[in-house]
Amino acid sequence: MNATTTDAVPAIELRGVTQRFRTPSGGVHTALHDLDMTVAPGEFCAVVGPTGCGKSTTLSLISGLKAASAGRTLLHGEPVTSLDRRVGFMFQTDAAFPWRTVLDNVAAGPRFRGVSRRDAVAGARDWLRRVGLSGFEDRLPHQLSGGMRKRVALAQTLINEPEILLMDEPFSALDVQTRQIVQDELLGLWELTRPAVVFVTHDLEEAIALADKVVVLTVGPGTVKDTFTIDLPRPRRVQEIRFDARFVALYERIWTSLRDEVRLAYARSAGADPGAPTKDATPSPATATTATGFSAPSEPATTPSDDAEVH
């Protein structure tokens, strides 16, 4: 808000950030336009917005995985130039290394950072205990359920004790019941180390239940439309807080703000708005890579294992 005069340095500060990239079809797509946002240390900030409004791009900029086209990104007052060691990132899809056991996956962060194997494994065991996965150390990721994989990802990220935790729709792939359980677990773990969190989601209920502050982005090019403070008391129980009268009131207020953007986004993706700039339904800069032009080699055979023929 009044960023230039706050006494405490915000953990995350985005100032006039604009992000453009080339679309595979050769055009230029503006994902974010003149975005201003601050997150205080220890604050849980949820970002909601319609599909394709640049929510994920925002996280890429904060993490340093991508550089902004214009504007400034500051972490604790210092500009982001490359990946920052204080940042943890939990991805939307499973990003655990499938060839490593659960234990080795969680120990990966400290190992990459030069911690001895013994200490890294000890730390990983400790974190697996905290996320309730003791006894699953030797399993491979694909042998776990979706909820368990999310907990592995949480442990993998939190073991580095990030001061800034970025989460990109981390629970969107889970069923509703599992999601609520994992959300509660997330809040419990967050209380332990209290990092500043930017939690991107399209689920407004999730945003309100978890966050101290909800930022609504406009339809792409994304910019901040409204910011709402969530003054629900902590500790919260995600399953129950949804029935709280204050929760319902907040939901209605924020939904009023979000609704127009969602409708606009829907109309655009349905092709009903010719005034919209050329953009793909789900713009992703990763697909802009072009082939180098080698012929395709023989693909590894991925036939499913023989299953029992029981009829």
Added chain:
Amino acid sequence: MSELATAPAEVPADEPSEAELLRAARSRRRLRGLLVLCVQFVLVALVLGGWQLGASRGVLDSFTYGSPSGVVGQLRTWFEHGTASGSIWHNIAVTMQETVLGFVIGVVAGVVLGVALGRVRALAEVMAPFIKAGNAVPRVVLGSMFIIWFGLGPSGKVALAVVLVFFSVFFNAFQGTREVDGNLIDNARVLGASEWQVTCRVVVPSAMTWIVASLHAAFGFALIGAIVGEVLGAQAGLGQLIQQAQGQFNADGVYAGILVIAVLALAAEFLITRFERRVLRWRPTALSGSTGL
């Protein structure tokens, strides 16, 4: 399981228990395996028996086409009395040495270059035309060049095997590197991995699926390289034995040589499949399909 219980067609009024269903499925599968084995045996018997019969009846000229008994006799001679160029074991050792050496060097070179070009875009752009040009050369003719360079010793055969192996492994390693899930790389980088660590700990394990898939073909190529090199000119080796037999119009000798090579190739294939199983244990699906191919 619910599907089993609700399939109404064959299930009689008293539903069979789960154990019974499993047992029935297992015995059906065993029966099927037995049947396949029988048919395979009959096929072999038909071909070999027909060949032998044709040769002994004079329908097939045994001078031109040989005969199974002739091949067995030739093999016995080789294993009991040796060959013109030393004992058969010596010849096998020479060929295998060339093959394995060519295979190892080719695989290492292919993987290193494939991963490097897959990771470093600029390098790939610079190298692409040269690699394509190299791949376009029919590599067997390089054998003649290597004989001029290295003489009749094993180095020329190793070189030919290396060239053949390299390309088949290179393209898979390159493609495998390009196909690595970007999320995994991003995750590793955020967790604190350096670019080198990303390559060693994420890219190579991830590309292993592709690399290992190429090893089956690559070993075959290594064997081809060694044998063709020997046929073109050598002092010892299985290719040279075949070449000799050909020079003497000894059809049985050619078949015997082929048979020994096939046995070696199958043994190598078995080892590679075991290696594959070991390396790709983490994969949720089995790799080489259930048809045994």
